[in-house]
Amino acid sequence: MLLLFCAIQELGAWAMHTSVEGPGLGQPGNPALLAGGRVKRGWVWNQFFVVEEYTGTEPLYVGKIHSDSDEGDGSIKYTISGEGAGTIFLIDEITGDIHATERLDREQKTFYTLRAQARDRQTDQLLEPESEFIIKVQDINDSEPRFLEGPYIGSVAELSPIGTSVMQVMASDADDPTYGSSARVVYSVLEGEQHFTVDSKTGVIRTAVADLDRETQDQYEVVIRATDMAGQLGGLSGSTTVTIVVTDVNDNPPRFPQKMYQFSIVETAPVGTAIGRVKAEDSDVGENTDMTYQVKDEEGVEMFKVTTDSNTQEAVITVQKPLDYESKKVHTVVVEALNKFVDPRFVDLGTFRDQTIVRVSVLDVDEPPEFRPPSNLMEVQEDAHVGSVVGVVTALDPDTANHPVRYAIDRSTDAEKIFDIDANTGAIVTGKVLDRETAGWHNITVLAMEADNHSQVSRASLRIRILDVNDNPPELATPYEAAVCEDAKPGQLIQTISVVDRDEPQSGHHFYFTLAPEATNNHHFSLLDIKDNTAAVHTQRMGFNRQEQDVYLLPILVVDRGPPALSSTGTLTIHVCGCDSNGAIQSCNSTAYVVSATLSPGALIALLVCVLILVVLVLLILTLKRHHKSHLTSEDDEDMRDNVIKYNDEGGGEQDTEAYDMSALRSLYDFSEIKGGDGGGGLGEGGPSGNPASELHALPQWVQSPDLDFSVFRDYICKKVEQADEDLSVPPYDSFQTYAFEGSDSPVPSLSSINTWSSGSEQDFSYLGGWGPRFRQLAALYAGRRGEEDSEDS
Template sequence: MGGSCAQRRRAGRRQVLFPLLLPLFYPALCEPIRYSIPEELAKGSVVGNLAKDLGLSVRDVSARKLRVSAEKLHFGVDSESGDLLVKDRIDREQICKERRRCELQLEAVVENPLNIFHIIVVIEDVNDHAPRFRKDEINLEISESVSPGMGTILESAEDPDISMNSLSKYQLSPNEYFSLVVKDNPDGGKYPELVLQKTLDRETQSTHHLVLTALDGGDPPQSGTAQIRILVIDANDNPPVFSQDVYRVSLREEVPAGTSVLRVRATDQDEGVNSEITYSFLGVADKTQHVFSLDSTTGNIITHQPLDFEEVERYTMNVEAKDRGSLSTQCKVIIDVLDANDNNPEIIIASLSDQISEDSPLGIVVALFKTRDRDSGENGEVRCSLSTEVPFKIHSSSNYYYKLVTDGALDREQTMEYNITITATDRGTPPLSSSKTITLHITDVNDNAPVFQQSAYLVHVPENNQPGASIAQVSASDPDFGPNGRVSYSIVASGLEPQDLLSYVSVNAQSGVVFAQRAFDHEQLRTFELTLQACDQGSPALSANVSLRVLVGDRNDNAPRVLYPALGPDGSALFDMVPRAAEPGYLVTKVVAMDADSGHNAWLSYHVLQASEPGLFSLGQRTGEVRMVRALGDRDLVRHRLLVAVRDGGQPPLSATATLYLVFADSLQEVLPDLSDRPAPSDPQAELQFYLVVALALISVLFLLAVILAIALRLRQSFSPTARGCFESVFCSKSEPVVPPNYSEGTLPFAYNLCVPGDQTKPEFNFLTYVEHCPATQDNLNKDSSSVLLASILTPSVETDKKTFKQVRI
């Protein structure tokens, strides 16, 4: 039959449009594969070629993991040939007990795809048991008054074998008084009856010894014997008679112990002692005697312990009624046990995958299980369900087999594992149920890209930062597991030149910390933007980008720089010319400075540190404009020096100084004689030192003058007038020009009176000057240079506006 089933399966495959779906429906369409074997086969005996009957090749046996499953595994599959082999001792009487038909239910399981096939192995009986009497000796008492033809029922022999190997006949040892008659029981069995053939005479022979032999139908037959001892007693010619030959009753299995089942009743027409009847079980198995008890006086049968329909559905007992004269009769009692819903359904897992990928499609088989309920009828009908809302469902297969398949999308990031509880409930009243929980782990796939904690990052970094210090940290999370969720960071784009990027910043691939590779300079680079990428290690890898903008903050690291007044190309200073008639508020000049910093660090303020005439000029604190405070007086100097400090708004502030040289004149010619007498700027400490040196020099000069004066007075007495006239000619001469001693160095001390010809008309100015004859007295020579006015006025070649000023290089 296994071969025909395989042929039908192959024929069905050619006719179905979707061959891949056939394994799901085939078990419900094909008849079970049947094998028939005798009991007590040796271990390793071949039952049949299961692989061939299933239409599998030898290679498929191991590839698809062909195996069999049963509650008690008596069989196994050869992994090389696919033969179904006997794995354990098979005793039909032990497995099937009293059942006439002995069949073992097996399931053949294959994978890839997963499927099951049903197998029925019929166990055939062999004559391995001989008939056996419960008692080796049977004692009978027969009255001598018994007439020939009276029968006495003897105890039956037991043979657990069935069919031809079961009990077949009885034989009695040859004698002249008794013969043996074999009769049939209502349940199909046979029992012997001893029939009196000749009237007994106690006085002639008080006892008789016979041998009863029971034989089965095996080849060769086996037998068992019992000794019959007959004691001849006085006459008791009426045996008891039961009210009915067969007593039948139905009893629910849940009745408690001690329940009265029924009462058998027999009567005896004799009187006196010969009519007293006792009841007893006759030929009842020990197990039945443990379940029921019989009152020997009343004939009442009572349950001795609880009943179990699943273990025994029917009890058959022989009850004997015997009077005091040893006459007896028997009846049969049949007790049918009715099923009650007292067994919970069972869930048996046949195959289970404890892991499944989160990208598994719908319909993937997760587990294969079956249900079993030992009850019968509706009490044994089971339905399965899932007790919680999960993305799985139960698909009914066949013969109480079920498949647990996926019924929704799986997401490991939301649920890492499922505890799936399968509940089996029968249809009894009240219904009974049982549950089994299986744990299913969801394995990860790389289906989530990294996500940054911020959509964009903005970082403020002060300039002059420490090279190698961290300036920011980006962080991205990936809910995937293992390498799929392990994130690394890199820079994929920037606003900097590619060759400059590595010298400016770097990022740690594991932590996402961004490091500055160099000190930033706000004046060179105020902002730049990076594009960072977070990439996981899945296959294929997923990534995400984020923008990181770096703002380089300013620090006060640049001092102000004076743009005006500036030095000439040769390093000489410039001066500003102011009209003598300048009024208050007149814009004299403007100090122009700049600071490379920004913000407060570039806010400049202007302050006067030194001024030759403090009240004559004012300085705009924010503008740097120098304006007249009052008009120039007659007693005011015409040359002025202002030392201006330019400070920024940083903390601490940085500063620079600028020196302004201001000369009051209406034309350029007026300024030239004073050019060589411009004092150099000095700081207060230098001036103090200068005054000390001047004082020391003055004392020395006074001492020297005193000595010279004394010598001069002494010489005056001896000089003639001619000599005095020559001395005077040295100081004042009209014919020879007098050149200042330091003229060759390009300086003109203000102590000299310079005379310039009045008809000067050449565009270029000739610094060669002549000294006009001007009487010089001793008082004139001793005057301080700071109080000497220009002796002559330079004639300007171009008329100058009073509202403008000129600069002349010193």
């Protein structure tokens, strides 16, 4: 069994004897097993420790491990392993003595854990189970207290009472707090004990006086010392410096550096102009120096205003009411300064405000005249004669010199010179005849200036109201027209009449209605005054006949109330109309009346505009259609010319082909009506029953003869033109195609009797002289008629 010496208690622990079961009882060859029972063994427990910071030259004895099976013959070998084994701690293999060979520091490591073995020296067999033991490093007071959380900065308000906690400091000691007093620290004040104290156990710093004044000293450096060994002799100590800042409280009132300030300002300074600045001083800091200022005297409150500049904490004095040098030359203002934030502890002192006097001198300037009183409304009757006085304006020079004033009207506000003003008295008179109905109000500007200095001028706006007089008679509101059905019954309402009057009496309009004297014998209609400035016209008899009389003119006399009473006569036009069974108008003799009676003026204008637009559209469509028709006719002419078949081959003449009926072309030239003999151009005397063959032979000969008399052809043309002019049923044609006989100058000999005169749309009829255009019309006429006949035949 391994006897283990362990350092488990403090130095000087008593040895104890006890009976325990030792380890290794189950090992083979154990005498207890051979005896068949348990064996009690005695243990000697001693402390295993090493004093730190050992300075001796020899290894320091720590302790001894021993097995009770050791008989002292050296057969057992003791070994150790674990922390520091073989380096810091060495063991004697025979005796089991353990020594420390190095200087240990408890603050770095407080104990070491090792394991002990007992082996047979010959076989190296483990005789006892491996056992663990601890070597404790015994502390000595070798570490001084240290303040690890510095630097320390604290604060306390000025004038705080004694014992006010400022802050807490704490020192740490690396020595063993469980062994002796090496780590028991106490605190004390080395410097600054006149103003501060420290709790020896807790390290709480407190004020020692109640008169800390920030304005006197705003910061203190206090040295705090910490000593171990509970402050006993031989203890180690450390110190730190604590900075204590004394914070401000509002314990100082504002004070003006001067008891009086003087400023000056011109009397014309506008309201809001700054006069000057004053500032009260305060020994406090921060927000405790924020100020508010106010005017204390009544006169100053009325004339001046004081505000605080938040950036500079100055009092800004401004003009609150216009100044007047002539009224008062010097103003005295009492300005008071107060702290914005007051500490309640010092309110009772009543000294946290201060006052100063500000004298404001008003400087005189040359001012323009002033209008007195500032009346800006005048009235005048519209029938006032030219030169009548409307009113008088007055202006005075406010300066002590009291210069004379001259008056004028700003003509930019009265370009028509409706009013004039007396330059000396300021009397405003009419310059022209007034008319309220044209202009009921006039706004003019009157100028007042110093007589010897026109640059000093003032302006006043003046409103002149033109009072109405009854100078316009009432008139019917519109030229009234009404309608009455032929079957109207007596008492039927026809029209309600209203009037207009350009006048505007103050008591309002009131009109009287009656029939004009020339209509007093009227038995057809009656007029009823409704008493609300309107009148109603009713039928007075049964039925009307528009065949006998379709329009009635009813003169109506309208009179206003005056004075003087004016009147006018208006005429109501009444149309007799036919109506259906429901009384709806069907027709009247006057179309214009029907339109005007059923449509308002705005609707009539809209209708006329629509009709005008329709007319323009119709004209535009017709123009486009005619242009399109002309274009199509030209194309048709071209197509017709293209359809003409020319025969240039020598053959049997007209009988060569049946593709085109040449008789249709011959029929266009009806010469049956031409009178003449054989000597009249070779046309013969044929008529409608003449021989066509003779005409066919005659026409080419006539064309080919250069000496042929054109009188026959001219007579024929004239007659055809006359017939065409008299025939109104024939429409005009824009183009036509004619066929001429082949002449002697034909470029290609042909037996055909037809050829085109021109390839263009216009044919050359210059050989006919002045008859060319008429012949074109004639040819077109006959071509068109022949086309119609051909279409009917087909």
